[in-house]
Amino acid sequence: MTYHHVIKRPWFHVPRDLADAMRPRLPDAVRDIATVVSAVNTGGAGDKFERDVRTAVQVALDRFLDLPGTDEPALPPRIREVFVALGAGEARENRGPETLLASLRIAGRLLLRTATGALDEQRAVSVAEVVELSDATNAFIDELAAACTDGLAQQLREQAGEGDRRRRQVADLLLSGGSSPEVVREAAAGIGWSAVEGIVPVLLPADQARDARFRFGADGVVAERGRDSVLLLRAGARTDRPVLAEALHDRGAVVGPELNWTEVPQAVRFAERTAELIGTGPAPVFVDDHFATLALRGEPGALAVLTARRLAPLAGLRAGQRAALLVTLSSWLRHWGSRTAVAGELFVHPQTVSYRLNRLRELLGADLDDPRTRFELQLVLAYRA
Secondary structure, three states, rough: OOOOOOOOOOHHHOOOOOOHHHHHHHHHHHHHHHHHHHHHHHOOOOHHHHHHHHHHHHHHHHOOOOOOOOOOOOOOOOHHHHHHHHHHHHHHHOOOHHEEEEEEHHHHHHHHHHHHHHHHOOOOOHHHHOOOOHHHHHHHHHHHHHHHHHHHHHHHHHHHHHHHHHHHHHHHHHHOOOHHHHHHHHHHHHOOOOOOOEEEEEEEEEHHHHHHHHHHHHHHHEEEEEEEEEEEEEOOOHHHHHHHHHHHOOOOOOOOOEHHHHHHHHHHHHHHHHHHHHHOOOOOOHHHHHHHHHHHOOOHHHHHHHHHOOOHHHHHHHHHHHHHHHHHHHHHHHHHOOOOHHHHHHOOOOOHHHHHHHHHHHHHHHHHHOHHHHHHHHHHHHHHO
């Protein structure tokens, strides 16, 4: 002989007369439980949260009173959806599940107390009945909690997907170029960028895209291009050279120049061309170190960017003053620092040359003593001539 032991749901064993005993007390129970649950929420959720809680408590208690003596599922789809929506609402308000789950536990204890009190007013309640009722309320609350957490998780997945879509949109707009400032600013605001100004592009191997998203978070967007990936960082503390050198070590990175967001396609092109000419290694390659090479290899725009950077300290001078200093600087570089030769070439007094060179040192600082910078200045001044 074969015996089949069928396990019933906990509410199957709850006394059937619970519904008749408790329904007259239902309005007070809904009010009391909703008030306590709302009070648990200390995050200032507001009136809407309180209305949603009251509705959810009403729906839950009505359903619970339909279950005693049955083996039905706790939550039919239409009722479960109420609690899925409640969890989703918490996610939309940027609240986690902790408060909601704590509220459900409190509601479960109040439900048990209310139910046993209602039965006790009608007749004597046995210990076994209290135990069965406790099991039933705990199981019912577990079902509500599962529905809430499903809704919260679903909403978080949707938000993450929407966030990824918005970040891809920003990356695409910056890489393609030509978009109106209004469109770019609106898209950037959608990912939390209050302003879009300087952008630093970083070329990375394709398999580094996921790590770049995690590592730079809200400060960057990543575009995957099959053969490689491009990280676009908004200029700031995290784009300082020492920071990038440490963060990108051993990642085969080429760091493009910081340019205005309208010039991102050109900045990426500089990085691509530098990767072709210089290659990559354990330490990240910085395009800023190779503008002269790019210019001599005929890369369009490289010399203009180098010129703007090297002569930026002189930008605030009057036109005549700037012209005189640049002529003096060009002659000084060609004559290897000979003030006499510069004075003779420019037909000015050596004291004038000294004055101008002192002024140039004030503006350019130690760069005047750096061989690479001197070469770049010669290149820039030849280009201007």
